[in-house]
Amino acid sequence: MAVCIAVIAKENYPLYIRSTPTENELKFHYMVHTSLDVVDEKISAMGKALVDQRELYLGLLYPTEDYKVYGYVTNSKVKFVMVVDSSNTALRDNEIRSMFRKLHNSYTDVMCNPFYNPGDRIQAFDNMVTSMMIQVC
């Protein structure tokens, strides 16, 4: 169960960000924003040669006291960041990976929508994200 899910554009501005404890929204925004540094680091560490066959899933970006932050980068450098409660030990790497894949799929759906203007904030994401936030994997 994710606590916060964010989609961030290539230029590092948020396309979509949603968190469940809404009163702490600011905290999650900061957390997600800060994690972009690690994403950048991880991407640049991979090296140019491996770009083609690289793994989209970046794994754990960094842990904090209460949360774990996971990252995922599409080939077009759109970043998905997911914050997960540290106490939730049921979530393994594989579950996180599949959640990201799901997120990626629905992002692709959004992109396929001819009425979506690339770069705008994403509106039509809520259902899927809600399911991912509630769903106890």
Add this chain to the structure above:
Amino acid sequence: MAQCVQSVQELIPDSFVPCVAALCSDEAERLTRLNHLSFAELLKPFSRLTSEVHMRDPNNQLHVIKNLKIAVSNIVTQPPQPGAIRKLLNDVVSGSQPAEGLVANVITAGDYDLNISATTPWFESYRETFLQSMPALDHEFLNHYLACMLVASSSEAEPVEQFSKLSQEQHRIQHNSDYSYPKWFIPNTLKYYVLLHDVSAGDEQRAESIYEEMKQKYGTQGCYLLKINSRTSNRASDEQIPDPWSQYLQKNSIQNQESYEDGPCTITSNKNSDNNLLSLDGLDNEVKDGLPNNFRAHPLQLEQSSDPSNSIDGPDHLRSASSLHETKKGNTGIIHGACLTLTDHDRIRQFIQEFTFRGLLPHIEKTIRQLNDQLISRKGLSRSLFSATKKWFSGSKVPEKSINDLKNTSGLLYPPEAPELQIRKMADLCFLVQHYDLAYSCYHTAKKDFLNDQAMLYAAGALEMAAVSAFLQPGAPRPYPAHYMDTAIQTYRDICKNMVLAERCVLLSAELLKSQSKYSEAAALLIRLTSEDSDLRSALLLEQAAHCFINMKSPMVRKYAFHMILAGHRFSKAGQKKHALRCYCQAMQVYKGKGWSLAEDHINFTIGRQSYTLRQLDNAVSAFRHILINESKQSAAQQGAFLREYLYVYKNVSQLSPDGPLPQLPLPYINSSATRVFFGHDRRPADGEKQAATHVSLDQEYDSESSQQWRELEEQVVSVVNKGVIPSNFHPTQYCLNSYSDNSRFPLAVVEEPITVEVAFRNPLKVLLLLTDLSLLWKFHPKDFSGKDNEEVKQLVTSEPEMIGAEVISEFLINGEESKVARLKLFPHHIGELHILGVVYNLGTIQGSMTVDGIGALPGCHTGKYSLSMSVRGKQDLEIQGPRLNNTKEEKTSVKYGPDRRLDPIITEEMPLLEVFFIHFPTGLLCGEIRKAYVEFVNVSKCPLTGLKVVSKRPEFFTFGGNTAVLTPLSPSASENCSAYKTVVTDATSVCTALISSASSVDFGIGTGSQPEVIPVPLPDTVLLPGASVQLPMWLRGPDEEGVHEINFLFYYESVKKQPKIRHRILRHTAIICTSRSLNVRATVCRSNSLENEEGRGGNMLVFVDVENTNTSEAGVKEFHIVQVSSSSKHWKLQKSVNLSENKDTKLASREKGKFCFKAIRCEKEEAATQSSEKYTFADIIFGNEQIISSASPCADFFYRSLSSELKKPQAHLPVHTEKQSTEDAVRLIQKCSEVDLNIVILWKAYVVEDSKQLILEGQHHVILRTIGKEAFSYPQKQEPPEMELLKFFRPENITVSSRPSVEQLSSLIKTSLHYPESFNHPFHQKSPEALEIHGSFTWLGQTQYKLQLKSQEIHSLQLKACFVHTGVYNLGTPRVFAKLSDQVTVFETSQQNSMPALIIISNV
């Protein structure tokens, strides 16, 4: 981690220096006091040795010590209080702010360009103070006193006695169990005897003699004569002496402030007030135990009761910061060392050198050697036994360790002289004298010992120092043992719970890591130490961590920003407002404009708050402004809080400068380009029957089509007024200026007429905004009436109601996320130039439980005035950007905007102002219905009005009556039950014949000009005086087409006085009429066959009129009665009705059709010739008993109007072919022969039931007949366009106009008729009935072929003879007529006769 002034290699030796205590006699202290300095302070600037020092290590190797520094301090007997340290650190940090003009260096990382100050002096001074204020601890010896200076003055009575007293005192402090605190390195501390001598006051001889005595007693190496105060303090000002103390004392000023304020002369009073003074400095001269000593307390000790700001996070930190500030100011006034000359400085320097060389270093050397010897002996002893006995004696080896201590390992204590500590002692000594090799090996050994003993605190200390000394080793160093540090930190923090030591360790470790560019590790270390117990520390460490992130090889900008925010948060919790603000501002650079609005808002809000508390109001305002004006995604409550905060801050700003210009407010948004300006009064609502002209108002939406129509109408009327030409300076009158109108010229406004400005506000927030006292802001240049060139242009800005009156809206509410317009009025009372600058208002919001939808929910709030929580007065400018220019090449290639002058009207002199009201104006009509209404014209201005005209695109819709209208009743009341028509009662005899009258179209205003749309309004005496009103009748005719019609009237009028700026004014009206179907009239005309009618030559025609009731409405119209059919033509007239049936019932019920047949004849030739061609002859055929005079108003008016509108049409599609001119002419001639110009007017009455009342409506339809045999309609039938037309891909061939007239056309040119008796009796000889055969033929006799030339209209009779041989019925219609045009060759046959048999009966008599 930020760059530091000192490198690590300098920092660590400077942080760990040999400590020397100073114990002064009263008198000695008094001497140094003259310089506003204590003895320790006096030495401070000179405590660093300028030359290298040599020392021998235990192996007798020469060891060079560079830049050795010693720390001399007064003895204090109590360990520093943590609260006091915290306060000191706090003050140090807040006292160190970034320099104003500090040039920040720019770091570019990715797409970020950040201005970051590379140095953090506050951190460095914090660190320095922190390390200096470390209390001496048992497990390490680095800051234990190595030596003690005993200072006495030469002026004392018994200096030698004093020395021994001091010596005893020192001994007592060190060895008496009363004093646990000042820690001493080794039991027999080095004592160094210093005799202070005041050169200016004391007796030199005496001093020398005492010194001699001392030398004898303590040896030359153990004593020193220091001569100071070479000059008296009152001569201080004439010589500039460098003040080396200031930089050292500044940061410690808090401890010294009391003493500085008191100065040396108030020492006595100091004693008395000691209880309530903070004994911060430890310099108070209090005689304790009969000894002149001042070591009562550590300099950092505070009396808890006297300073509540011990709690670092307390609210009154600002105060302490400000008190620090004051102290600083106070400090600058005090000159340190005023009694010291440069020679004195040198003497002090010399003294330190001497002390170090002769006293301290030999002492250290000796101690190290002793310790080394001990160590070796111990090792020698243990070497054999150690390993064997270790296991056996492990319990007894550590004597003090009990079972309990094992559990709490940090509590393990060695006795001060325990052998385990000796090695640590030696290590520390070596470390202090920079012998890092030896220090490392000692630390390493000590570490092992301590770890074996599970003495964690000791072990951690040894680990820490081992790591540092390993790092500092010269030559080929070992790899830096980072794990030592990590273990040490962990031990300190987790096991020993000693945050101070952990912090020191982290500071050192981070610095070491930084010097090796291991920023990420350093950051992790720093972040790990942040905790809840000290905000200041956490803040500083977080900030350093942030700097680590940005200094990485690939800078981590966002981490930097995030940690900066965390640091800022901590700073603000620690009361370090300025630092907090700085941190937030730095972080802002990363977040700004990147779409992370929530974070951005948060930062801006915090910046706003911090700036406000720091009284940086402008910054606060701009930060709050940011939150509000950017499209905020905050919740409504949050926005409300922001807004209130903003208003509060703003209020404070404006209170600071009440006389300054009004501030620009950011809210609500103003959509400047949507600003509309309207000149003139508001439209009056309909008043009973009276309905005011719609004119122009702000309520109307802009419609480019209709505005174009109005413009065309105005152009038409102006061109008529100016005799057909539109003046070059003509511009259409604009009453309402908006973004679509042409605003390139200054608009004209008339004095005393209001100017309404509509401002479009938008509230971007989710909370309600309340604007109060909203009004326009303007500037006015009055124009002198006398026309004198007034050089001095008066500029008036607002509050001059005799020039311009301004309307004030007292309350204007805008709900959350609402767009709303405000209409603000100005009343110009003077002519001149007006400039509307903007709006001024109080911005406020409604407090608390205010619901968004207004006041209704709150019972207490119903007073009409909202309880304003807070409001600020401010303005917003209205700046309208003109349209982009795109005419010249230059304008096309660059982006240029034209001016927009809609807000800069010129106020001109008075002009007449017309108001128009319509009375009994219908909204629904039948097609063709005639209704009479009245128009009232009122001149509401103070100027007479003239030249009233009305122009409309649909002149056939209405008429004011022609010149014959005089007879009609003028007032509406008189005409209540009157027909709209002028009628004459007739007798029934003249039913079938036509009554003839004639009228000229000139009488009805048609055909005078080329513009039938422009109709002058027949004002009684062409001028409407001020205040006068005129009512005129007006007839309306329902348009022929069914549906809703919008008919535009434009009234044009002028002033009697010619004015240069405004020539005319206009008034618009749009009437909306809904028409429903009534009658459909079709008519055809055909030639009558009879020649030679009774009226004479010229021929006559038959007119067939079909009238169909097409009204479909169930209710309402019951039936139509055709009351009269009139003809109107220049050449023809109806003669009589030739209805076969005598049925005079002309009723037409729904969907009924009636057919009428009339005979029409040509008017008398002479009649037509004498009159002008414009004269029409009207002939009326009446079906009732009333004749409607069709040649009078309004029937003729509408007839002419319909005619004129009809006439305009065909002209367009008659192409003139220039080639084949002759044949064309002929064809046209022939065509013309079949043309007539007969117009039929059908007048009807409709019986309508409306609200169970029967009404009679009247109306008329026109049919224009042009061609013989062609059906004409009262209204052209709608041709349903095919839904979709097939695309044709070939070029439509040109329809060749036949050069030959068609046979049909030609055949109608010649009319033939046979005149013969219908039956003829002839006595045939043959009488036999059987002979009565029917023969098909007869024989024409005589001349059977004639060739004739007929002139136009000529009748020629020919005689034909026929011979019949039998009785019978014969068709005589066999002659054929061939004709050709006289100038043409082609012959054609007229076909008329073929169609009609002419039968003759020949019978036998």
